[in-house]
Amino acid sequence: METLTNKGVSCFPHKSNKYRRYYVKKDKNVCWRCTNKACKARIETRDGTVVEEFGFHCHVETIVNASATVLRTACKRKASEHDYLVDNFVAADSDFPPTLWAHAPDVMPVTTNGDESKS
Numbered sequence: 001m002e003t004l005t006n007k008g009v010s011c012f013p014h015k016s017n018k019y020r021r022y023y024v025k026k027d028k029n030v031c032w033r034c035t036n037k038a039c040k041a042r043i044e045t046r047d048g049t050v051v052e053e054f055g056f057h058c059h060v061e062t063i064v065n066a067s068a069t070v071l072r073t074a075c076k077r078k079a080s081e082h083d084y085l086v087d088n089f090v091a092a093d094s095d096f097p098p099t100l101w102a103h104a105p106d107v108m109p110v111t112t113n114g115d116e117s118k119s
């Protein structure tokens, strides 16, 4: 499971969070800290297996690359929906431009269903 970051630092993904190595104990257990600098969560591993977990994550961050991909996909979907609306209903040369649907009502342009009409 142990991998290297692009800076060459040992990095250990565990339960959706990444840890970087900061200390090797005398008994050869390795201590890791969450890569989130503000986070106090730590783990300890022996032979690549997590043997101990300390503290709690102060964040809901998962492995950054994975969540960024999801976010990007969501944004892309939203953008294409927006483009669809603009292309079909808003642009002057669209199939259904606002001149077709955005105009004052033809009959009874003033509303008559408000409270004041009852008196």
Ligand SMILES: [Zn+2]
Residues within 6 Å of the ligand: 017, 034, 035, 036, 039, 040, 041, 056, 057, 058, 059
């Ligand atoms: Zn953390």
